[in-house]
Every structure is written in structure tokens, then in C-alpha cells.
Amino acid sequence: MGDFNQSVILEAIRRSGEGLSRIELADATGLSAQTVTNITRRLLEDGLITEAGRTINGPGKPRITLRLVADSRFSIGIHLDPAVITFVLLDLTGSVVRRRVVRTPAKDPRRIVDVMAQAVDILIADAGVARDDVAGIGVAAPGPLNAAKGTVIDPPKLHGWHRVPLRAVLAEATGFDVTLEKDTTAAAVGELWTGHGPADDSFLFVYLGTGIGAALVRDGDPARGSTRNFGEIGHIIVDPDGPSCLCGMRGCVEVVCTPQAIVEQAERAGVFVDDREGSDVEAVEARFTLLCERAASGDEPALQVLRRAAEHLTVLIAALTNVLDVDRVVLGGPFWSRLAEVYLAEIPTLLDRLSATKAVHTLPVDGTVVGDDVGAVGAACVVLDSVLTPRASDLYLEE
Numbered sequence: 001m002g003d004f005n006q007s008v009i010l011e012a013i014r015r016s017g018e019g020l021s022r023i024e025l026a027d028a029t030g031l032s033a034q035t036v037t038n039i040t041r042r043l044l045e046d047g048l049i050t051e052a053g054r055t056i057n058g059p060g061k062p063r064i065t066l067r068l069v070a071d072s073r074f075s076i077g078i079h080l081d082p083a084v085i086t087f088v089l090l091d092l093t094g095s096v097v098r099r100r101v102v103r104t105p106a107k108d109p110r111r112i113v114d115v116m117a118q119a120v121d122i123l124i125a126d127a128g129v130a131r132d133d134v135a136g137i138g139v140a141a142p143g144p145l146n147a148a149k150g151t152v153i154d155p156p157k158l159h160g161w162h163r164v165p166l167r168a169v170l171a172e173a174t175g176f177d178v179t180l181e182k183d184t185t186a187a188a189v190g191e192l193w194t195g196h197g198p199a200d201d202s203f204l205f206v207y208l209g210t211g212i213g214a215a216l217v218r219d220g221d222p223a224r225g226s227t228r229n230f231g232e233i234g235h236i237i238v239d240p241d242g243p244s245c246l247c248g249m250r251g252c253v254e255v256v257c258t259p260q261a262i263v264e265q266a267e268r269a270g271v272f273v274d275d276r277e278g279s280d281v282e283a284v285e286a287r288f289t290l291l292c293e294r295a296a297s298g299d300e301p302a303l304q305v306l307r308r309a310a311e312h313l314t315v316l317i318a319a320l321t322n323v324l325d326v327d328r329v330v331l332g333g334p335f336w337s338r339l340a341e342v343y344l345a346e347i348p349t350l351l352d353r354l355s356a357t358k359a360v361h362t363l364p365v366d367g368t369v370v371g372d373d374v375g376a377v378g379a380a381c382v383v384l385d386s387v388l389t390p391r392a393s394d395l396y397l398e399e
């Protein structure tokens, strides 16, 4: 039980932000004073926590506040996206110490892994961190994944990638333990870590990347699914009259809600006068940015396209929240900040109309608190999670 109790204590200290005394820790965790004393002694010796100050509360001995030592452990998060790869170095409290973004090299997986390994070295050197203090690397990648084998199966727009054993190859190239997580799940973990919600927070995270994905946090724990592929929602139908999809149906999320689909709708609506040059990720992204800029400056046709997109996304969100019955909805991912203004103006009212529980509560809809790096930050948090956070599954193993 030792390691489980240790992670219970570390998690309680982390969540408190300001730190906790031993007595507060015993109250917060339900562990005995003796257990708290023993474990905190070990954590002090290991340098993971420190005695940060004394508070005197009435008579008796002053209470010593225990806090995490932010620079005692670090983790690295990598978000693999078809356009760019984002790298972050996080300290033990989950704060971003260093960040780096590189263009994704064309298609060749070997080249991409080399670029990743090089960027990891630079990140560590720039931060002046000892390699031994880095707990590992978390990689957020588009699903579906084969988590057992550590392979990315067929990431969209990365056609050279077919069942690339990313976890093993990157571990070999860097010498670090590598954890592979779906970008959507990683994003939800990042939100959970950074958001300071209640310990039993339950939310749906809707991830707006090159593809659209969903993740679920239930009672403070991310749901991963039997094969760690929770949230493959690309072929849920949101517009029965929408364009036909490769899957054989019409109006799926993938052909209606993705940035590429939204750009195509804008082109059909005549938002742009000239034809798009190329159909690659970069050309689509450039047009998408332009569309959002036009909408922000009050261009009515551009606004109409984004409002329609918000409507379609709300059909998806309502289908999911009606099944999952969560406290709130969080939107995020690399395309989020450009959509935030229009989507936050449209989605809450539309969602309320479609919500099965509208008589019980109004579902709050918020943008992520993490920002556009939520995938990379979340992947790094997954690694910190394995250092700090108690899991019911760990408890079972040790019983």
C-alpha cells in the first residue's frame, strides 16, 4: 500500500496549491497521523516536497506547510499534429517551463522521430534541467492507437504513417520512457490538471483539431475505454442533408465539423473570391484562419458559415452529453482559440435547447484554460499523473 498512499499524499498537496500541513493532510486523505508522518519524511528525503513555512493557529505547536518542490521532477509532452509538432517541458506542479514548436517534416516517420529526439534534447538543454530529473515523455497523437503495442495506426494527413511503433522508436531515440495517449484524452488530462475544478469534476472535452474528438472525465478520472480509444466520434451524423462521407453515410462530424469541412462550406458559400491553392494541411489551415479573421471583423457570410458550424457541433455535443450526463462541457484543441468567440456565443443556447436535462440544470460551456498547447501539456501531465496521482486500479494491484 505504500506507493498508493504516497501518491494520495502527493496528489492532495498538489491539488491544494498553497500546500498543506501534516494534520490537514491526515484530514484530507483519511490516513493516520503516523502514516502521514512516515510518508512525508520519505518525500522530504527524496526532495519531492519541502517545508514551506509555519503557521501558528492558537495554542500548541505551529503547523508546518508542506509543498511540492516544483523543480524536483519534470516531464515532457509532445503533440504530434499533421502541421506542427509541439513540445513542452513541465515541472512537477504542471507549469510549462519551456515550449518549442517545429513544422512536421513531410511524411517520413523516421525523420519525424529524429526531429522529435532532437527537439527533446534542445528543450532539456535550454531549460538547464538534469536528464535524470525528467520522469518521461508523453506523446499525444491522433487516434485510433494500438495502446498495447504503442503504435499510431493511421493518423489523418500523415500518410507515410502506418502502424508506426512510435513508443518504442522514440524511447530508443531518447532513452526516456514514453507514454502514448490519444490527443483528445491527453487534452482532457491537461484540463483536469490545470483547471482546479473540484476533485470529482465530470466533464466532456470536445477536441477541435485536424479531426474532431471527444474525451470524458468522470469523477476526476479520465475515461479511456477498453483499448484506450475512447471518443472516436468522427462518424456520428450531425447533418442528415450534409455531404457524403467515405464511410457511406451523409453528414458525419468528419465531413461537417472539421476545419477542412468548414473551409469547404465557406468556399461553397462564396466567402473567398479565388480558388484555394492546394489541398494540403497548410493550405486548409491558412484558409481557416482567414475565415475566422473575416468573421471576427464582422463579415456576414463568414459569420454565417461559423454559426452553422457551431450549430452542427452542438448536435454532436448534445448527443454526447445526453448519453454521458456530465457537469459541464469544455472545448479546446489547436483550432479552438480561432473559433472561441463565435462558438461561445452560439453553443450554450443551442445546447440548452437540445439537452435532455435542461429541466434539471444548464450545462456550462467553457473554453479550455490550457490554451492551444493543451495536447502537448496534457501528454506531459499524463506522465506526471503516473508519478503523482493515485488510481483505483493501482489500489487493486496492491491489495
Ligand SMILES: [Zn+2]
Pocket: 234, 235, 245, 246, 247, 248, 249, 252, 254
Ligand atoms: Zn462518416
